[in-house]
Amino acid sequence: ALASLLALAACGGGGEQATGEKEGQDSGGEVVKADIGVVSFLSGSGAAYGEAITSGLELALEEINAKGEVEINLIIEDSAGKQDQALNAAQKLMNSENVTALIGPTLSTEMNVVGPEADLNGVPTIGTSTTAEGIPQLGEYIFRNSLPEALAIPASIDKAIEKYDAKKVAIIYGNDDVFTKSGFDTMKAAAEEKGLEILTIETFQKGQSDYNAQLTKIKGLNPDLILASALYNEGAVIMDQARKMGIDVPFVGGNGFNSPEVIQIAGDAADGLIVATPWYAEKEDSKVQDFVSKFEEKYGKKPDQFAAQAYDALYIYAEALKNAGSDDRDAFRDALAEVKINGILGDFAFDSEGDVIMEPTVLVIEDGAFKVFE
Numbered sequence: 604a605l606a607s608l609l610a611l612a613a614c615g616g617g618g619e620q621a622t623g624e625k626e627g628q629d630s631g632g633e634v635v636k637a638d639i640g641v642v643s644f645l646s647g648s649g650a651a652y653g654e655a656i657t658s659g660l661e662l663a664l665e666e667i668n669a670k671g672e673v674e675i676n677l678i679i680e681d682s683a684g685k686q687d688q689a690l691n692a693a694q695k696l697m698n699s700e701n702v703t704a705l706i707g708p709t710l711s712t713e714m715n716v717v718g719p720e721a722d723l724n725g726v727p728t729i730g731t732s733t734t735a736e737g738i739p740q741l742g743e744y745i746f747r748n749s750l751p752e753a754l755a756i757p758a759s760i761d762k763a764i765e766k767y768d769a770k771k772v773a774i775i776y777g778n779d780d781v782f783t784k785s786g787f788d789t790m791k792a793a794a795e796e797k798g799l800e801i802l803t804i805e806t807f808q809k810g811q812s813d814y815n816a817q818l819t820k821i822k823g824l825n826p827d828l829i830l831a832s833a834l835y836n837e838g839a840v841i842m843d844q845a846r847k848m849g850i851d852v853p854f855v856g857g858n859g860f861n862s863p864e865v866i867q868i869a870g871d872a873a874d875g876l877i878v879a880t881p882w883y884a885e886k887e888d889s890k891v892q893d894f895v896s897k898f899e900e901k902y903g904k905k906p907d908q909f910a911a912q913a914y915d916a917l918y919i920y921a922e923a924l925k926n927a928g929s930d931d932r933d934a935f936r937d938a939l940a941e942v943k944i945n946g947i948l949g950d951f952a953f954d955s956e957g958d959v960i961m962e963p964t965v966l967v968i969e970d971g972a973f974k975v976f977e
């Protein structure tokens with residue numbers, strides 16, 4: 604793998620125009636071409652996740668194909684955040700489109716059904732936003748480059764304890780989703796470990812619009828902090844209703860809250876939300892700032908963590924394709940397991956299980972914007 608890397612580096616790369624036929628370079632080989640299937644949450648209550656992800660992928664795709672070292676074709680399908688639709692989409696991509704590999708689906712709930720099927724078919728799969736416990740362990744073809752809740756939530760809770768001297772917490776979580784349940788398990792374990800008193804544990808379901816019963820109970824118990832495991836839609840509505848009831852304590856959320864949509868939906872009520880992130884757009888890093896300005900130029904808005912993780916994921920795939928030297932699924936899988944890149948999320952490599960270790964940054968929403976929680 605090192606030899607082929609050096610050979611590719613010697614080719615210069617980067618300067619070629621993506622016009623006409625792309626010739627193989629000095630190595631004598633053809634440019635590796637591959638179809639990659641994408642299963643993304645593009646319609647319904649979490650569509651902003653899928654929009655961010657596919658925007659990040661399409662920006663990376665333009666850059667990667669323009670370099671001319673590999674040629675990727677993305678085939679994008681909508682899962683609508685539903686297990687059955689995600690599975691149908693993945694099956695179509697794997698069996699009819701015969702893709703080399705998959706990106707997605709968006710939700711851990713969806714990956715829980717798609718991952719085992721992709722693994723059975725020997726189709727390498729990367730989750731760019733699947734953060735629940737156990738995702739890479741679904742199979743040896745299943746990887747992720749997203750910040751696991753197991754790293755995100757304890758970092759946020761630590762910061763909240765340090766800042767607010769929090770001692771008593773209430774927890775609220777969605778009990779019908781793999782990610783929100785897993786986030787809850789992590790919150791409960793972290794709260795216990797840090798000696799916080801858990802005053803109550805409340806639940807809700809996807810699409811719920813009225814949280815009066817849960818929030819009334821929480822308000823009566825007077826917590827220092829509310830730990831909420833939710834996707835952005837439910838999470839934002841919970842915060843909005845909490846503030847309207849006069850609950851003004853900080854919230855700690857997981858990755859699901861880390862979307863500009865929370866501010867869009869909840870407005871001022873989103874202030875006081877604490878989340879840990881693998882990435883933020885204000886980072887003083889030339890690679891990050893280059894990405895942010897290209898993204899803003901193309902889409903007219905700032906990228907979020909979901910766009911950033913997807914962008915790096917396609918670079919991880921491009922590197923694996925180059926190193927594999929072929930679009931064969933097994934060769935690609937083995938090259939993927941060994942990939943190392945320096946992306947906008949920093950230096951990246953998978954651990955032996957296809958998972959990732961990252962240092963999160965804790966953010967807080969203040970005056971309607973995510974800021975680094977100093």
Ligand code: 1QQ
Pocket residue numbers: 652709710711712732733734735782834858859860
């Ligand atoms: C998961 C998540 C969601 C927030 C993805 C958008 O982290 O389902 O794992």
